[in-house]
Amino acid sequence: MTPPTHDHAPEPAEIEAILRGRHSNPFSVLGMHARDGRPPVVRVFAPEAAEVSVIDAKTGRTAATLDRVDAEGFFSGAMGRRRKPFSYRLRLRAGDAEWERPDPYAFGPVLGELDEHLLAEGRHEELYRRLGAHPVTHEGVDGAAFAVWAPNARRVSVVGDFNAWDGRRHPMRRRLGGGVWELFVPGLGTGAIYKYEILGVHGEVLPLKADPVAFAAEHPPATASVIAGLPRRDWQDEAWMRALPEGTPTQKPVSIYEVHPGSWRRADGDRVLSYAELGEQLADYATQMGFTHVEFLPLSEHPFTGSWGYQPTGMFAPTSRHGSPADFAAMVDRLHRAGVGVIVDWVPAHFPSDAHGLVRFDGTALYEHEDPRLGFHRDWNTLIYNFGRAEVANFLRASALYWLREFHVDALRVDAVASMLYLDYSRDPGEWVPNRHGGRENLDAIEFLRGTNASVSERAPGALTMAEESTAWPGVSRPVDQDGLGFDFKWNMGWMHDTLQYMAQDPVHRKYHHDSMTFGLHYAFSENFVLPLSHDEVVHGKGSLLGKMPGDRWQRFANLRAYFGFMWTHPGKKLLFMGGEFGQEREWNHDASLDWHLLDDPAHAGLQRLVRDLNRLYRETPALHARDCVPEGFEWIDGGDAENNVFSYLRRGAEGDPPVAVIANMAPVLREGFRVGLPAEGRWREVMNTDAEEYGGSGAGNGGRVFATTPGAHGRPAAATMTLPPLGVLVLIPEE
Structure with a gap:
């Protein structure tokens, strides 16, 4: 490179650094620079131009035509007789083309x-x-x-x-x-x-x-x-947002419909629905079905559709598969106006190693750990965030607040919390690094989770966080100031595994697995639980919920109806993955719509009708939701009748709320003259029978009511003799 002969040009090494993209301080070279008592100089790198002039922004006159001091397009020039810097624009020419633009290096900093x-x-x-x-x-x-x-x-x-x-x-x-x-x-x-x-x-x-x-x-x-900027829209959900902090979450009915937006429904031509279409259709469907919330699998931008969003690269970007950020905001607004809350899966545990993402972002392990024993997930071939780095924890906390504050999302379901809490998660001895006390707990992740939940509580009043956490870690849903992790709810993975295992048994063998249905009550109130029948149970060869049920076709539907009856009356909030409500028969495929045509079959339509009515009963009956998370809300009538495969229990609400009696017969046997202890004499209304004909059942039951008289049974002052339908659940409420 020939050294420049112009006194206004920088040193050749500076020019060379600009031309080679090696200069770490371009503002020291480019733009306008004052010189003591001499005309200021302007320097521009414009390889697209053959000629560059400086135009006075106020007068529109040419202040100087710059010298091209390098063949690759570095221009420099002094501003004539001027002695002070001034506002300017650049006029560029190349052949017959001429255009003007401001100089990026004429502007001061944006950040304070x-x-x-x-x-x-x-x-x-x-x-x-x-x-x-x-x-x-x-x-x-x-x-x-x-x-x-x-x-x-x-x-x-x-x-x-x-x-x-x-x-x-x-x-x-x-x-x-x-x-x-x-x-x-x-x-x-x-x-x-x-x-x-x-x-x-x-x-x-x-x-x-x-x-x-x-x-x-x-x-x-x-x-x-x-470039999108922060989402801005004319929100119409003011009433919803004002009411959000009111009441105690554990005392409210929460029935969640879990949705993968790319495969819930497809439009003509197998096109995925837009956010606008999802908002309209889900608002109508969730309202019709009585769900209180829709929970979306992760909507953060992700490169691989087959990850279902659980390997995100854009922690602040709603996926463009369904539209723009403004479209996503409009969908949330539409659901809120229909009275439906919005939960979004949020993934702070790990991120993919795609080259365009966070991996070695500045050439170093910036967001992740350098040591793969701390920074690599073998299960998912992903990288683990360095939660102990203040800037990384800040980045993730801000992401959580972004979804809640800027998009009015009601709750975040935090994915894979167990993998965050334990340094030896899915690792063999010698493949992990103990914490500073020699233990297996990830102290940085614990501090991050507590800090995030505290920030959500402070900065997004009324918003909730829910942990997918599958271990016995204590205090997941206990407040941070009580030495808990600070989540509002925890998924009850143990309940899900145990009860599905029971339901998969041939009824003749169920008496040997009776405790699989009762064991969850030993710890049901140790956390604020959500009972999840999630997407994880209908993928990777696990089939569908209906496919897990034993017996012939009629029995499979009856089993699933009875299971739903048990779930909706069991302590804990509810979550059901899409398709389960009408008995999707094949395993979920993220690349195809649910099989909505199955609703032409009365058995599938009846199951859907049952879920709708269970949601209505759950929402309208305080005894079924107000004490979901405290032991005062549940009492066994008889939890030990393994021989008959019968479970009977009471649900109670606040003082003055009528109790609810639930009797579940998990055998394909009609039981007549079955006596059940009840807390009060009189007529008890049969408000739910999962074996009703309208749900596809046999219609066996008690004509809509039973009568409790003395003497009692099961340690109760009264009892009623009733008919238990095969593979059916009865729900009774006293008439007075």
Whole structure:
């Protein structure tokens, strides 16, 4: 390279660093620079131009035509007789084309010192308001402000169609305090695609990276980020949001319909539904079926559809498979206006190793651990977040708050909590690193979970968190200030496994497995539980819920109806994966719609009708939900009748609420003259019979009521003689 002869040009090494994309401080070279008592100089790297002029922004006059000091497109020039810096634009020419644009290196920083300080300390609870790409007006000019955390990078550039994906053209300004890089690019707005080109710690150019705090992304398999800004809409769910903090969650009815949005229903041509279509159709269906909430499998952007969203790369970006962030917000709004809450699966446990994602983001193990014994999940071939790094914990906490505050999501179901809590999770001896006390507990993850739940409680009043946690870890749903993890609810995986194992038995063998149905009551009130029949039970060769049931076709439907009757009357909130409510027969396929045509069959339609009526009964009957999480809400009438495969129990609400008696006959045998102890004499109304003809059953029952008289039975002051339908559940409520 020939040294420049112009006194306004920088040193050849500086020019060379710009041309080779190796300069870590481009603002020290590019843009306008004052010189003591001499005309300021402007320096521009514009390889797309043959000529560059500086235009006075106020007068529109040409202040100077810059000298091309390098063949690759580095321009420099002094501003004539001027002595002070001034506002300017650039006019560029190439052949017959001429255009003007502001100079990105003429603008001051976007981030403030407080932002820099909070980001460095990991205390910026709303970091998404500063990091990412935001359409803004900066110093009177419209454009996009970019900011990204990459503390070990030597250089970071924004690239996209707007600069031919050339990382030399928009290198960013480094904020030294927290390792954040920022740049305002004038003229860019919503919809522009971009990535970051990063020069790693060892001087290597990394694969182009998507923005960790992007609010939108291209439709997979494309992987670029999309400028979207924070979601803004004219929300119409004010009444819903005002009521959200009211009452005690454990005392409310919670019946969740778990949905994979890509396969719940498909449109003509097997097209996945848009957020708008999902909002309309789910609002109608969930309301018709009586579910209180819809829970979506993860909606964070993810590259591989077959991961169902559980390997996300965009912790702030609703997947573009169904529309824009604004479309997602509108879907939430629509569900709220229908009286349906929205739960989103959130995945802070791990992330995929796709090259455009977080893996070795700045050339180092930034978000993950360097040591694979701490940082790699063998089960899922994913990377584990370094929860002990303040900036990483801050990033994840901010993601949680983003979904709750900006999208009005009502609750986060936190995936794979068990894998976070234990350092030896799914690892053999010698394949994990003990904590500082020599134990297996992941102290950093514990602190992160507690901190996140505390932040949600403080900054998103009324919003809930639910843990998918499958071990006996104590206090998962106990408040943080009581030494708990701070979740509002925990999935009861033990109940699900035990009861499904029982229901899969041929009834002739069930008496030997009776405790599988009763054991859950020994710990039912140790946590605030959700009873989950989730997507995990209908994949990977497990078949469908209906397919797990034994017997002939009639018995399989009867078994599933009885199981639902048992579940909806058992202590704990309810969750059912889509398709279970009408008896989907084949295993769930994420690439195809549910088999809605099955509802043409009376057996399937009857099962759906039962779930609708169970939801209605559960919501309208305080004894079935108000004390779901305290022992005062449940009493066995007879939990030991293994020989008959019969379970009978009472559910109680608050003082003054009528009790509910439940009698479940899990044998395919009609039992007539069966005497059951009850707490009071008089008529008891049969408000539910899962064997009713309208549900596809035999119609055996008690004509709608039973009569309790003395003497009592089962230690109760009264008893009623009744008929127990085969594979049926009865629910009784006193008439007075």
